[in-house]
Amino acid sequence: MERDHLVASLYSRLVQMVIRRTNALFELGSSNDSEDGSVNDDSGIGSVIEIGSSKIDIIDIAGLTGVNQRGTRSLHELCANMAAEKTRHFFMRFGFFNIVDQACDNSRGSMQNVLEMVHQRKHEFTFVHVSPEEILVRHYEGRVPISYNITKIVENNRNTIRKEMVSLFDSKSCSFKFAVTLFTSDLNAMAQSDQYSPKVIKCPVVDANQTFSQQFLNKVDTLLKKCATRPHQIVHCMKTNNNQEFAKFNLDTVRAQIKQWHLAKAIANEEIDKKEPKGLEKKSEMIRKLPPDRSYAIRNGRKHHFPQRRQMVVDYQDMLSGVSLRAGDIVKALSFHSDDAYLITTANDARASVPCRFTEKSPPPATVFNV
Structure with missing residues (x-):
């Protein structure tokens, strides 16, 4: 478990650094340098969103994970599936994440505590069925069942990593300068206060005492609010294989993800049909279509045809x-x-x-x- 926490800490900090630097480049604005093949009449990205207002908010959600795979999934898969399914209202309504958070607030909280709480409120969990050590969540209105391990969910939701693990990346003892950079803020905070507890996954501008699921839900909520008020594009990411092998294309893996995407789109359209009065044309679509391919690219705020x-x-x-x-x-x-x-x-x-x-x-x- 310590090894997994260390890997997750390195990965999350690396992703945040890439996003932070990418957003910083967006905010630089256009350049006055001219290049061959450029046109100086466009300072925006795709001529829709101006440089400076374009920003990356969330990445690395590749649809439902753990479908048709042996074994049970953990907290990260549960959060990814929740975000992909856009069912935060489902989890908040039934309070499952709240139960997990209560178990994490108690230092002696465990899988048994979560199971007991779920049993006490069993009538509220229409789509969640409990077995001795796992829960079965039926995503997409009960059409896609996925099992999750309670012990792993509770442990990962604590979102803590031992100080000794972080101290491995102190500049005095670590020669890998890049890793030292990723943990600089944690090392400085540990030096200033003995009460500081480093997190596995660090979300910017959040309460340091929040659990992983609380941080995740807040970030998803913020993202949805931005999507409702600002122009945006949705990029559908698909895995080429389930074994994380480089340059290997597995047709069955890709086909299963496309099938899930079509299922999600069909359910979304069903919800629209239920909400809209009969006989009236739909004013908008829930799923925004991607813009058509363009014959130019943007570099330094200019079009290259x-x-x-x-x-x-x-x-x-x-x-x-x-x-x-x-x-x-x-x-x-x-x-x-x-x-x-x-x-x-x-x-x-x-x-x-x-x-x-x-x-x-x-x-x-x-x-x-x-x-």
Whole structure:
């Protein structure tokens, strides 16, 4: 368990650092530097949301987890499934998270305490069935049952990590400077107060005494309020396999996630039909459609239209694709492959990634008129 808490602490702090720095880049605004292929008439992202108002709020929710898998899930899977299903009202109405929090408030709280409380209020839990050491939550109106381990839920909800584990990343004893940076605030707080208790998952601007589920619910509630009042886009993330293997595509895993997404959409549409009077057209859709693909990308607040005709200025060989290019070769840039590289195609339809600085914009070929 200590190992899992340490890994979760490192991962959560790394994700928060990436999000914080990404949001900081959004807030920098547009740059006055001009690049080849850019258009200086757009300082926003997608010409809808201006730089400075665009922000990443939540990531890493890949739909229902633990479906059709052996064993029981823990608190993180329960929270992820709750967020994916948009059923905070269900859990708050039946008070299951409140029961878990009460068990965590008691230093001697345990799985047995949670089970006893659930049994006492058994009539309130229409979709939650209890067995000796686990609960079965029937998501999506009872259509997708997933089992969760009570012991793991209570332990993870405490959201605490031993001070000795955090002290491993003190700059005096740890040579891994990047990890030291992730735990700097915790180490400083521990040095100032003996009462400070480091958390496994740290959410910014929250009560330090909150449990994990309390922090999570508050963040989800804040996100939903923002979505209701601001323009937003929803990105549907899908796992390529259940074993976290690199570059492995499992068709059954992807198909199951698509099936769950269609199920969620169907249930959402059913709820809309129940709420709206018959004979009236729907004024809006619950699920916002993604915008159509655009023929340009935004870099430094400017549009870069694609495809582009570009010319190589130096010899270059892409190690991944094996494509060799000579200075003077004409290529077609299809899009940005990364922040500093183009995805290009050659006259032979071979594709490669080429650094932007190795190319320059090439004028169209001159038209020859025969007299």
